[in-house]
Amino acid sequence: MTLYVYKTGTSVPVLTMENVVSYTDSRAETADGGVYGPFAEDVELSSLPDCSETLRADWRRDHPSAEDRVKALEQEMAAIGAAIERGMML
């Protein structure tokens, strides 16, 4: 596939990566063994030349890091704890 690298908030690619066989939010690999990465913080990926997709953000959403999962768990536990406390007070 072809991926377009563009600066967030713009719709013009600064770079075109051809023959990409896989990608994450931080790197992309091409069929000939090339590796693009890391990406700058202020860029996004799109498979469409109009830069209408946000593939890096989508990837992060679909692949939360262990740190993010721990944070989410902590928040969930805190919410449960608060709910229990409220229940006990009632």
Added chain:
Amino acid sequence: MTQAQFNAMLQVAIAQEIAGGKYFQLSHNLDDLDAVLGNIDGFSDVKDKVEATGVTSRAITLEAADLQAYIDALPRLRTESLIIRVNAGHVPKTLRLENFYGPGFLWIIGQGADSGSVLDDGIVISNCSIAIRIISFDIRGYSVGTGVSVSNSKSVSLENLVIDGSNFADGAYNGISADISCMVAASNCTISHFTRAVYTGAVVRLINCGGSDNASGIAVEGGGVVLLSGSTPELMGGAVNKKWGGIIIDKTGMPV
């Protein structure tokens, strides 16, 4: 026969032998041959250079427009270290440093980008085994797509250069390109508005360099190595780095 007559005869004899490619047969005694060669114009200079235990140095100042012609006229064998200071002005064509070798070094020092020292069409350094330093220039281009192109050159130092692709009339591809067995060190250089800030299949050190508005930052290929040091950013102002075999190492020693 006087000593002078004897020497003159020997000079004629050795000149004939050299012309016939048989000078080594003139004398079986190297000391005799050495004495004879020393009496022939030019040979004593060569002997002195071959047997020198140090490298002399010399500094000159040139107008920018005269730089390439001066370099073209230099002997490729550098037995002295030469420092060329260049007055502010434009070097109108691609500055080419090619095929220099020997124990000497070559420094070319401009007045700085802010002071109007401009290389109008980039630099090409190829097949040089001497140490070369290019200091304090604004690099532009109208016929080349690369600011500084280095190939098969063992020791190239680039210092205080402003390499801005927006000043390139016909596309700006590489800010610095180093390929085919090179060692390049760039310090305090800024590279902006290029497709690739730095490309190498050799070894490049970037020390306190900066970059902005480049499509790609650093591209390595074929086992190229880029070492980042000081304040040099990992991406050199690009959206991403590219690796087709090779490594980029940050200032902590970790792969980028």
